[in-house]
Amino acid sequence: MIERTLLLVKPDGVYRSLVxxxxxKIEDAGLKVVAIKIVKADRKIAGEHYIEDREWMVSVGNKTIASYKEKGTPLNDTALxxxxxxxNFLIEYLVSGPVVPMVIEGNEAISIVRKLTGATEPKRADPSSLRGMYCxxxxxxxxxxxxxxxxxVHASEDKKTADREIAVWFKNKELVEYKRADETAMY
Ligand SMILES: Nc1ncnc2c1ncn2[C@@H]1O[C@H](COP(=O)(O)OP(=O)(O)O)[C@@H](O)[C@H]1O
Ligand SMILES: [Mg+2]
Structure with a gap:
C-alpha cells in the first residue's frame, strides 16, 4: 500500500555531508522523495516535531533503561x-544546525524507511542500515x-505519527506528485 513518511536528516548528517x-539509499530501495528542503528550525517547530507525548517519552526512557541494563549499569531515573x-536535548539539538526534512513516498514507505534507518542506537544498528553504516x-x-x-536521521514510526510530522514541516501543496520512470517495472 502506498504510504508517505517523514525522513529528517539531523544536523550531524548535514554537517557530515551525508544527505x-x-x-x-532511499531511492535505491524504490521509494521517492516528494518534498524536501533545508532549514534552520526554530524552537516552535522543533517542539512540535518532538511533541510532548507521554507514551513516546516513556518508550524513549524504557529503551535507554534496557540498554543500560544490558551493560550492567543501573539507572535511577524513571522512564518518563x-x-x-x-x-529537551533533542529540541536543543534540532535548532542548533541545519536539518533536511523530506517526505518519502512508496509502497510500505513507513516501515521500509525505518528498516533502512536502523535501530536507534548506532552501536547496535544493523551494519547495512544508515545508522549502522555511518554512525x-x-x-x-x-x-x-x-x-x-x-x-x-529521524524517521516516522507509524501512520499517525507520519501524518502529524509531515504536517509539521510541509504544507500540503509542497508535496509533488510524479511517477518514477521505473515504477512499472517495480510493481
Ligand atoms: N538515552 C538517550 N540518550 C541520548 N539520546 C537519546 C536517548 N534515547 C533516545 N535518544 C535520541 O532520541 C531520538 C528519539 O528517540 P526514539 O524515538 O526512541 O528513536 P528513533 O529515532 O529510533 O525513533 C533518538 O533518535 C536519539 O537521537
Ligand atoms: Mg522515534
Missing amino acids: GRIIS EIGMRIR SDSYQFADDGKRPIRNL
Missing part, C-alpha cells in the same frame, strides 16, 4: 524522567555528554 547518500530529559554512537556515550545520540 546525498541518505537519499540514494529520562524521556523528558532526552526530549558509531551509543546511549551511554551520549548520556555522558548530556546530548542526544548522533544517529543521522
